Amino acid sequence: xxxxxxxxxPIGLGVRALTRFAGSPLTxxxxxxxxxxxxxxxxxxxxxxxxxxxxxxxKAMRNWTSSSRGSRPPxxxxxxxxxxxxxxxxxxxxxxVAAELLRPNAEAAEAAGAPSPELEAQANELGVLAMxxxxxxxxxxxxxxxxxxxxxxxxxxxxDMGIAVSLLATPSVALLLTDYGNAxxxxxxxxxxxxxxxxxxxxxxxxEERALFAPHDLGTRVRQDGGxxxxxxxxxxxxxxxxxxxxxxAARSPExxxxxxxxEAAAPGIQVEAQPAMGLRAAGLSRVRFDDVALRDDAALxxxxxxxxxxxxxxxxxxxxxxxxxxxxxxxYCIPYANERQxxxxxxxxxxxxxxxxxxxxxxxxxxxxxTLRAASRLEQGEDALREVQLARTLAARHAMQIASDxxxxxxGHGFVKEYPVERWYRDLRATALMEGAVLL
Amino acid sequence: xxxxxxxxxxxxxxxxxxxxxxxxFRPISRKYDRAEHTKPVELDMLASLMDGMNASGGEGxxxxxxxxxxxxxSGVRNGANMTxxxxxxxxxxxxxxxxxxxxxxxxxxxxxxxxxxxxxLKRFNGRWVAMAITEPHAGSDSAAIRASAERDGDDYxxxxxxxxxxxxxxxxxxxVWASLDRSKGRAAIKAFLVEKDRxxxxxxxxxxxxxxxxxxxxxxxxxxxRVPAENLLGSPEIDTSKGFGGVMQTFDNTRPIVAAxxxxxxxxxxEETRRILADAGVHIDYRRPRTHGHAAAAKLMECEADWEAAxxxxxxxxxxxxxxxxxxxxxxxxxxxxxxTAVDTALACVELCGSVGYGEDELIEKWAxxxxxxxxxxxxxxxxxxxxxxxxxxxxxxxxx
Numbered sequence: 152x153x154x155x156x157x158x159x160x161p162i163g164l165g166v167r168a169l170t171r172f173a174g175s176p177l178t179x180x181x182x183x184x185x186x187x188x189x190x191x192x193x194x195x196x197x198x199x200x201x202x203x204x205x206x207x208x209x210k211a212m213r214n215w216t217s218s219s220r221g222s223r224p225p226x227x228x229x230x231x232x233x234x235x236x237x238x239x240x241x242x243x244x245x246x247x248v249a250a251e252l253l254r255p256n257a258e259a260a261e262a263a264g265a266p267s268p269e270l271e272a273q274a275n276e277l278g279v280l281a282m283x284x285x286x287x288x289x290x291x292x293x294x295x296x297x298x299x300x301x302x303x304x305x306x307x308x309x310x311d312m313g314i315a316v317s318l319l320a321t322p323s324v325a326l327l328l329t330d331y332g333n334a335x336x337x338x339x340x341x342x343x344x345x346x347x348x349x350x351x352x353x354x355x356x357x358x359e360e361r362a363l364f365a366p367h368d369l370g371t372r373v374r375q376d377g378g379x380x381x382x383x384x385x386x387x388x389x390x391x392x393x394x395x396x397x398x399x400x401a402a403r404s405p406e407x408x409x410x411x412x413x414x415e416a417a418a419p420g421i422q423v424e425a426q427p428a429m430g431l432r433a434a435g436l437s438r439v440r441f442d443d444v445a446l447r448d449d450a451a452l453x454x455x456x457x458x459x460x461x462x463x464x465x466x467x468x469x470x471x472x473x474x475x476x477x478x479x480x481x482x483x484y485c486i487p488y489a490n491e492r493q494x495x496x497x498x499x500x501x502x503x504x505x506x507x508x509x510x511x512x513x514x515x516x517x518x519x520x521x522x523t524l525r526a527a528s529r530l531e532q533g534e535d536a537l538r539e540v541q542l543a544r545t546l547a548a549r550h551a552m553q554i555a556s557d558x559x560x561x562x563x564g565h566g567f568v569k570e571y572p573v574e575r576w577y578r579d580l581r582a583t584a585l586m587e588g589a590v591l592l
Numbered sequence: 593x594x595x596x597x598x599x600x601x602x603x604x605x606x607x608x609x610x611x612x613x614x615x616x617f618r619p620i621s622r623k624y625d626r627a628e629h630t631k632p633v634e635l636d637m638l639a640s641l642m643d644g645m646n647a648s649g650g651e652g653x654x655x656x657x658x659x660x661x662x663x664x665x666s667g668v669r670n671g672a673n674m675t676x677x678x679x680x681x682x683x684x685x686x687x688x689x690x691x692x693x694x695x696x697x698x699x700x701x702x703x704x705x706x707x708x709x710x711x712x713l714k715r716f717n718g719r720w721v722a723m724a725i726t727e728p729h730a731g732s733d734s735a736a737i738r739a740s741a742e743r744d745g746d747d748y749x750x751x752x753x754x755x756x757x758x759x760x761x762x763x764x765x766x767x768v769w770a771s772l773d774r775s776k777g778r779a780a781i782k783a784f785l786v787e788k789d790r791x792x793x794x795x796x797x798x799x800x801x802x803x804x805x806x807x808x809x810x811x812x813x814x815x816x817x818r819v820p821a822e823n824l825l826g827s828p829e830i831d832t833s834k835g836f837g838g839v840m841q842t843f844d845n846t847r848p849i850v851a852a853x854x855x856x857x858x859x860x861x862x863e864e865t866r867r868i869l870a871d872a873g874v875h876i877d878y879r880r881p882r883t884h885g886h887a888a889a890a891k892l893m894e895c896e897a898d899w900e901a902a903x904x905x906x907x908x909x910x911x912x913x914x915x916x917x918x919x920x921x922x923x924x925x926x927x928x929x930x931x932x933t934a935v936d937t938a939l940a941c942v943e944l945c946g947s948v949g950y951g952e953d954e955l956i957e958k959w960a961x962x963x964x965x966x967x968x969x970x971x972x973x974x975x976x977x978x979x980x981x982x983x984x985x986x987x988x989x990x991x992x993x
Binding site for chain 2: 227228229230231232233234235238298363365367460463482486489490500501503506507509510511513514515517518519521522524525527528529532534537538539540541542543544545546548549550585
């Protein structure tokens with residue numbers, strides 16, 4: 152995999168990413184002229200400045216997750232709900248991508264078990280992948296911001312959660328390698344992701360198939376076999392499982408601690424099978440078996456104290472962000488329906504029983520969103536966020552699910568049939584309470 | 593830049609308010625719960641302290657200084673509304689009834705701050721003002737109030753009955769809502785400042801209540817009570833296009849304050865229950881999925897999650913007010929979420945703690961009684977849901993009733 156990209160000047164790579172975005176016919180078709188050109192301007196100002204200090208910036212990026220490691224991004228000591236200009240532009244871009252690409256293709260992607268290659272290419276052309284890769288490696292990420300990642304996940308999931316999860320699987324591994332990969336791992340696995348053709352896809356596999364699974368009690372294990380590390384175990388609900396070029400697998404290390412290991416899909420001893428579930432059917436959920444798979448010498452990510460907890464928390468927060476987006480989709484879809492649907496001579500929204508469901512959708516969606524953004528901003532600031540993530544996840548598990556359930560209820564029989572997307576959102580939102588890994592902020 | 597942490601600059605005010613809650617309110621909390629209608633004399637000293645805080649910092653912890661900020665400059669502001677919310681949270685972590693009894697911090701003061709003109713602000717400065725809206729036949733439906741105000745020369749003559757006036761006995765004056773012309777609906781309803789010594793104003797009785805017993809709840813009769821025309825707050829014009837206008841806008845500022853009360857009480861219940869559960873061997877592990885631990889720990893985590901949502905919704909509403917953004921929707925959202933979270937959490941905490949929670953040796957049962965009013969006054973849960981639903985659905989009050 153190391154040979155797939157030729158060495159290029161970092162600024163050249165950055166220019167290439169931006170040019171590809173700006174020149175894309177999609178940019179014009181999706182009316183992204185405004186956000187796109189603004190994004191490029193900000194890239195030209197902020198991004199290229201950062202490239203010159205590549206070495207230092209790299210170190211800073213590696214440090215964002217841990218409060219005990221060196222410098223953190225500057226923190227503004229004001230309570231503020233205003234996204235930065237760049238975040239606003241990215242959010243608007245993703246909103247358009249969700250509305251124009253994801254929502255119209257949700258049904259087809261669900262049936263196919265994956266978004267179409269065209270859709271995937273288009274989304275990545277518009278920056279979904281590039282924004283998870285540092286500019287120094289040819290991506291478009293000017294600063295490592297879990298808040299920005301949360302906004303991306305939220306807005307994509309407003310289009311469709313299954314497709315969003317599928318699209319974000321590889322970028323999430325890119326974020327993981329950005330934060331924890333050593334130079335050799337980044338060179339081999341992260342840099343090739345920016346290639347125009349044959350870019351590798353990847354998936355972060357944590358979940359295992361048993362009730363009461365917890366990421367700290369891993370059945371998947373790595374053992375030392377002479378000079379070789381060997382991996383055995385089964386991962387469940389692996390996103391894009393059958394078409395990933397490599398996985399990052401959570402497994403118990405020979406020393407007994409939870410660790411993360413890069414595993415190439417082509418290695419002997421790996422079996423993949425489809426594992427269709429209640430929802431997220433566009434995400435290609437799979438069961439992946441590892442039978443004494445020999446790992447590369449540098450397969451293990453170098454995790455420090457608390458890093459694994461932080462990665463698990465980041466993934467849970469990402470699922471919360473997805474839940475915010477899909478819950479927003481339910482709310483937005485129910486409002487016009489409740490206003491148009493007539494019963495007993497007036498719109499059903501004139502009845503408190505229906506109107507109060509809508510009110511509660513709004514209240515609980517906003518509460519979940521604020522709790523999720525708080526968790527993300529704490530991750531960004533290097534603060535301990537385990538508690539905040541758990542609170543947001545608890546809200547997602549209960550209230551986002553209730554929103555989806557009420558969404559089907561408001562549509563009644565229409566909600567139960569596949570003519571409307573509310574039944575899909577109901578199936579998808581159940582996942583947010585139980586999924587581990589796969590997506591990251 | 594998105595940041596949802598509480599800024600350091602609020603640390604001193606939070607600390608002060610917390611100390612009042614911990615060292616003054618908590619020790620006398622049960623005393624005044626039992627001795628209903630007895631004036632908590634300890635609070636007189638507190639009033640001077642709060643005055644001192646207001647004078648020195650310009651921003652106190654109570655509701656007295658609220659004003660919708662014009663938001664002139666372009667920078668983000670964390671101002672009086674956020675200060676009030678954070679301070680009130682700590683005070684009510686101590687005791688809601690006592691927080692409502694702090695002199696000169698009444699909701700009537702908030703109404704004055706919101707709608708009074710410069711001359712009135714000056715004239716009413718330093719008064720403790722209670723809010724008198726509810727009548728025996730009109731609670732949530734405040735447009736249906738029957739109290740009347742009739743112009744007579746330089747005065748207005750007020751007649752009617754007012755109930756559920758928080759701090760009515762101890763306050764110096766009331767803000768009385770009365771109609772200039774009942775045929776003209778909401779637009780004719782105006783707020784009048786009525787000093788307690790005005791002839792014709794009679795305190796009829798004090799209520800015996802489920803909770804917040806430290807706070808007096810008074811009923812008044814107004815019989816040809818004469819007040820000078822300058823005591824009308826806001827404009828005397830009946831502008832039917834504006835409806836309630838300024839008076840109702842008071843609520844956009846005060847609802848987050850009442851939500852903050854609920855946020856404070858909820859946190860008190862969660863903290864105390866966590867301590868009691870720990871004594872029973874139940875601990876909370878935020879790393880593990882909540883369904884894996886003890887059911888009591890899972891329940892408490894759900895309460896804490898709802899509290900976090902309520903808290904952040906409340907801070908958002910205050911932040912919007914500080915930055916000059918209209919926040920009627922968000923104010924109702926936070927009030928609805930915080931009110932029900934306080935009730936649900938406090939009741940759950942009593943259940944989780946069993947006989948320890950139900951008995952009077954701990955304060956949890958008291959908080960469960962105090963909590964209920966927080967989902968009723970300043971707009972019930974149902975009124976908040978109506979406001980939120982109308983906004984989200986784009987409906988008028990005649991369409992969605």
